[in-house]
Amino acid sequence: MEKIIIPTREKVEADISLPGSKSISNRALVIGALAEGETTLKNFLQSEDTDVMKGCLTALGLEIEHSVEELLIRGRGGEIPAGRAHLDTINSGTTMRFLTGLVSLGKGSYNLDGNRRMRQRPIEPLLACLRRLGVNARSKKGNGCPPVKVKTAGIKGGDCELPGDISSQFLSSLLLSGPYAEKEITIRVEGALASKPYISLTLRLMEDFGVTVENEDFTLFRIPSGQKYHGRNYQIEGDASSASYFWAAAAITGGRVRVTNVGENSIQGDARFAALLGKMGARVRGGSNWLEVSGPLKRGIEVDLNDMPDTVPTLAVAALFAPGRTEIRNVANLRYKESDRLRALFTELSRIGAKVEELPDGLIVEGADLHGAEIETYRDHRIAMALSLAGLRIPGIEIRDPDCVNKTFPTFFDLFLSL
Secondary structure: OEEEEEOOOOOOOOEEEEOEEEEEHHHHHHHHHHOEEEEEEEOOOOHHHHHHHHHHHHHOOOOOEOOOOOEEEEEEOOOOOOEEEEOOOOOOHHHHHOOOOOOOOOOOOEEOOOOOOOOHHHOOOHHHHHHHHHEEEEEEEOOOOEEEEEEHHHHHHEEEEEEEOOOOHHHHHHEEEEEEEHOEEEEEEEEOOOHHHHHHHHHHHHHOOOOOEEEEOOEEEEOOOOOOOOOOOOEOOOOOHHHHHHHHHHHHHEEEEOOOOOOOOOOOHHHHHHHHHOOOOOEEEEOEEEEEOOOOOOOOOOOOOOOOOHHHHHHHHHHOOOOOOEEOOOOHHHHOOOHHHHHHHHHHHHOOOOEEEEOOOEEEEOOOOOOOOOOOOOOOHHHHHHHHHHOOOOOOEEEEEEHHHHHOOOOHHHOOOOO
């Protein structure tokens, strides 16, 4: 579709179950590829991002079977079957970063590329670390971005330093593949580590599949060699980042939404977004496998969202309907996502009449005199989904290129418009 008009709603009321977490799905897929034996993943997310990951793993010689109910992958115990491959990661950051580490375990030559935006997204910190660990991994154009060329006879091991402020996916890539290095790997994180909950998620999945990592306060990680993942059956939670849009829909319309497969015991950091809405005055209730938010919002807040960067667009739009101003800080790494999300949010929130200030590392948002407009999405799924929330309260919100949500949530508009 070229665009979609969002109808206004009063007091959204719903109980919903969401597709599986993208973050868990792609991590579990990489682990399953490296594991010994078969891994069956229940509630595996079907989306463009996971399709890209599956396609690239298949190109490397891994066997994957996918039905409506589950995905099965036959692991090769750390072996990469193909000695040569060209992998098109489109604009899937997890695929580009995670598979750069994975192919480094192979024996041969591998090219990884993507679309125009992917070629603007940095990867040099990961490549520099791999070179320290004995892998010839380089940016083919010498600009620190894809396309990437990896020539390797396996990861030797050793020590490396990794800046922590650009993307946690660099560290996750090294952690996921590190157990199959010839020698122990020690990774020292320089500076503050962005998105720590995503590292916690990586470590949790590694442990669930039989591998342990020494973590010294997120500043030093030690991966003992000789460990192996073991294939297993694994149930994937609903996607907490996706849940944020529906919790926010309840909060800004004074309604109620319960997500029935993301709960208080979630291993995803973004599940804490519900509590953030609670700080803004919404009512939050939950159990082991469900979380419910009821509106309205009563106040703006000041918040450091470094641990939940994917929820920044959701909070920025929700802030339009909270009395006072909301200040979001410490999310400069959003400029390296599918779009420069801080600039995109500043531009589109201004377009609908919000009082918004773009900061080097965040945003300040107030409601003001809001009105309808045609929203540019920048081919960014999170901009499209978040700005759709504004249409629940503001007549005339039109979302351009709504199909960009297929990246992580193909059924988003079906579910959102049925609320």
